Amino acid sequence: MARFATDRLRSADQIERWDAAADVVVAGLGSAGACAAIEAHRAGARVVALEGESEPGGTSATSAGQLYLGGGTGLQKACGFEDTPEAMANYMKLACGPGADEEKIELFAQRSVEHYEWLVDLGVPFKPSFVPTTEATNPPGDDGLTYTGSELVHPWVEHAPPAPRGHNVRCEGSSGHVLMRALLAEVERQGVEVRTGTKVERLAIDGAGRVVGVGASRAGAAEPIWIRAEGGVVLCTGGFGFNREMLARHAPRLLECLPVGTPAEDGLGLRLGLAAGGDALRMSAGCVILGFSKPRSLVRGILVDARGQRFVNEDVYQAVAGDAGLYRADGCVYLILDAKTWAEPVVPYPIAGEGDSPAELERALDLPRGNLAHTLELYNRHAADGEDPIFRKGSEWLVPLDEPPLRALDLRCGTSPYPFFTLGGLRTSPAGQVLTPEGEAVAGLYAAGRAASGLPAQGYNSGMSLSDCTFFGRLAGRSAAGGSRNP
Ligand SMILES: Cc1cc2nc3c(=O)[nH]c(=O)nc-3n(C[C@H](O)[C@H](O)[C@H](O)COP(=O)(O)OP(=O)(O)OC[C@H]3O[C@@H](n4cnc5c(N)ncnc54)[C@H](O)[C@@H]3O)c2cc1C
Structure with missing residues (x-):
């Protein structure tokens, strides 16, 4: 009888009674889980989908779609x-x-x-x-x-x-709910057995080390239920942005930021995969949004750090700006605008300082003397020629910032929200198999969506998470149904 160092694993021969059996058990019914369930079913598997919350949908249903x-x-x-x-x-x-x-x-x-x-x-x-x-x-x-x-x-x-x-x-x-409605309608049409209020908390392992089922708790029930998975278990439980302990260990900078999504993204599925021998990748990575560019005309300003220096071309996508702001500028970011570029931001960022000259604004922001003045002089000189030789911002956004008053929007992390969700997760093959640090498949275990490390590593564009979840969710479901190594 196998003994495990963690309570998250249970030897299959210790399980006295299996409450149900399926070919494929999907844990978590957001976009990744729904796609895994659909494709596993279409591949001929009997599928049970377990959702911890009272309703399926997860963060996917709350997303922009x-x-x-x-x-x-x-x-x-x-x-x-x-x-x-x-x-x-x-x-x-x-x-x-x-x-x-x-x-x-x-x-x-x-x-x-x-x-x-x-x-x-x-x-x-x-x-x-x-x-x-x-x-x-x-x-x-x-x-x-x-x-x-x-x-x-x-x-x-x-x-x-x-x-x-x-x-x-x-x-x-926002249209994530429309996407999820279509996916869940298909799950229902196919007759996939969905159990809500059923949170997967353990994995069952057979004598050969293969994952052969899950243990799940149900609201109000004292005892867990055990569901056998003849083909495989697919972990689609989302990320870990709401687990502060995991953030402290793996992604401490994200503790300063604002987690978005649903609190069910507590990293439990990911930890089950680790307990079963899976590896995790890029656990410090997050999609961090610095959404200063609404209205878009605000891109005509410049972003500076605590030294009064620029650190990125301001026309990048807002998660690239977030990444640069948090890691390159150490979370200390101001957006500098002059009178002609000033526009009321959609997000009500506070004004950190104001001045009729760069020197006055420097004093208001307590920046090192002369640095912001130098940054503005260099930027303005080239902007007048429609150029940005330092960061190469697009010429349509280049205009000298020289009309007083100069103002600084306060985009410092802590003062301003830096919404984020995690990108790190279980290491998987393209087919969705959870891989060990040696690159071997953990038999019977698959993962997709934000429980896994997918397409975006340490760089994100809007839309890449749902694409990753839905596409690789499909492949993981198909693999679990057929035991295939090929995507
Ligand atoms: C406001 C907002 C807007 C966004 N907009 C976009 C966008 O437009 N495009 C884009 O690509 N990304 C977007 N994202 C990110 C994207 O929505 C998520 O990264 C993605 O939906 C994650 O999908 P998932 O299937 O991995 O997890 P989820 O959709 O969160 O699904 C996981 C499911 O697993 C359940 N669960 C968790 N643990 C367990 C357990 N132990 N047992 C059983 N069930 C469990 C959860 O309750 C949940 O239902 C947005 C995020 C937010 C917050």
Whole structure:
């Protein structure tokens, strides 16, 4: 009889009674879990999906409902844009940050058109209209296509032909609930057994070390239930942004930021995978948003740090700005504007200081003497020629900041919200198998969505999480149903 160092694992031969059995057990019914359940069922498996909360949907249902898709989707074509899987893969390899999984990116880019059609076939609606904004995670109306990343700006634009790839599920405003409604309707149509209020807390392991089932608690029930999984268990339990202890251990900078999503993202599924021998990747990574660029005209200002120096081209996507603000500028960020670039920000950031000259503003912000003045002199001189030789901000945003009063918006972390969700998670193969530190598959265990480390490594564009969840959720479900190693 196997004994385990952690209470999270239970030897299968210690389990006196199995309450139910299936081929595939899916833990967590957000977008990743729903897609895993659908594809596992379509592959012929008997599927049980367990959801800890009283309703399925997770963070996916509360999201803006934007998916990063491309390579020539029907929506891109309908809006008159050309794109190729190669251009998309090249962009993503840079945009997903250092350590991005190139195999996953290649696979996703090659099959992105098919994935779009899969979603459309399920009834996920996309309006064939383009809105030219790069400022918002969710465009104001119900338009279908938009830019959602840094495709048009330096340095990405030099690496890949830009194309809009943000596919917005049709709805006025946030539309994650529309996406989830379509996915859950299919789960129901197929007759997948869904048990809500059932939180997976343990894994059952057989004598050969294979994951063969789960133990789950139910609200109001004293005893856990045990459900056997003949083919595999798929962990789709979301990230760990709401677990402060895990953040303190793996991503301490994120403790200063504001977790967004649902509190069910407590990292338990991820810890189950670790307990079973799985590895975790990039646990410090997060999508951190510095959403200062609403209205977009605010990009005409400059972002400076505690030294009064710039640290990024201000026209980047807001998660790139968040990353740079938190890590490069150490969370001390001001947006400097003059009278002609001033606009009331949509997010009510406080004004940190004001002055009729750079020297006055420096004093108001308590910045080192002369630094901000020097930054502004250099920036203004080149901006007058429509150039930014230091950070290469796009020329349409370049204007000298020389009309008093000068104002600084307070974008310091702590004063301003830095919303985030975690990107680190279980190491998985493209087929969704949970891998050990040696790169071997943990038999019978799969993961997808934010419980896993997926497409975005340390770089994020809006839409990449839902794409990752839905696409790799499908593959993980299929693998668990067939025991396949090939995606
Ligand atoms: C406001 C907001 C807007 C966003 N907009 C976008 C966007 O437009 N595009 C984009 O790509 N990303 C967006 N994101 C991020 C994206 O929504 C999430 O990263 C993604 O939905 C995660 O999906 P998931 O399936 O991994 O997890 P979830 O959707 O959170 O699903 C996990 C499910 O597992 C359940 N669960 C957890 N633990 C257990 C357990 N132990 N047992 C059983 N069940 C469990 C949870 O209750 C939940 O239902 C947004 C996030 C927020 C907060």
